[in-house]
Amino acid sequence: MSNWIEGDQLNQLRATTEKFTEIDTGANTENINKDKSNERATAEAAHPSYVRNPQEGTALRIGTLQLTVKARGVETGGRFSLVEICLPPYFAASFLHLHRQTTETIYLLQGMLAVTLGEETMVVRQGTSIVVAPHQVHRFWNPTAAPAIYLAYFTPAGVEEYFEALAELGLTESGKMEAGQTETMGSPTDLAKVVTLGASYDYLTAEYLATDQSATSSPISSEPISSD
Numbered sequence: 001m002s003n004w005i006e007g008d009q010l011n012q013l014r015a016t017t018e019k020f021t022e023i024d025t026g027a028n029t030e031n032i033n034k035d036k037s038n039e040r041a042t043a044e045a046a047h048p049s050y051v052r053n054p055q056e057g058t059a060l061r062i063g064t065l066q067l068t069v070k071a072r073g074v075e076t077g078g079r080f081s082l083v084e085i086c087l088p089p090y091f092a093a094s095f096l097h098l099h100r101q102t103t104e105t106i107y108l109l110q111g112m113l114a115v116t117l118g119e120e121t122m123v124v125r126q127g128t129s130i131v132v133a134p135h136q137v138h139r140f141w142n143p144t145a146a147p148a149i150y151l152a153y154f155t156p157a158g159v160e161e162y163f164e165a166l167a168e169l170g171l172t173e174s175g176k177m178e179a180g181q182t183e184t185m186g187s188p189t190d191l192a193k194v195v196t197l198g199a200s201y202d203y204l205t206a207e208y209l210a211t212d213q214s215a216t217s218s219p220i221s222s223e224p225i226s227s228d
Helices: 007-046 159-169 188-198
Strands: 058-062 065-071 081-087 103-110 112-117 120-125 129-132 138-141 148-155
Touching: 058 159, 065 159, 081 159, 103 112, 112 129, 112 148, 148 159, 159 188
Parallel strands: none
Antiparallel strands: 058 065, 065 081, 081 148, 103 129, 103 148, 112 120, 112 138
16 A cells, blocks of 8 residues: 555645644634733733823932932833933042943933043033943043933843932032042042942942952043043
């Protein structure tokens, strides 16, 4: 007897196979769509949508630095956080730092901002966006006589909790500088608190990195730039 399937038998087998394939595919697609709908419903129930007006959010003050947390990790399932940051004129009380896990995206809403990325330093204008990848040493400050306001988007979330912890410390007000001069935040005691806290929130300062060179291979530079 021949093992070959020919003619009408072959056509019937093909038709039967296609029929079952369609049924199986349709059922799988329906199940996948149901699963996705359930996941969306669960996510929306746990983290509902909301609108915050311009003056709304969690207001924080760290020295002369003003921040408003617009979205916290607990509200986004830990996926991201959004913080509005206002640097007063000549604010220089910021530290060279990096994040091991966090990507930081900046969008400058108002004024001018001095930016250090590794060994490169520049001044950027309103409307500029900056993406800072994990392990990139960076720093932001204001070299001008006008306020600088920007949005900081952190993914995943967590850095906003560092800002909240700093605000609770009640750091001494500092951060202003004369043209060509830089100044760090508060007293040596303040600095020690900032460094210690930062290590717990993926905000690793240059002072911390000096004792943990495994954190980055990027060179650390704190040379100020001209605001011309």
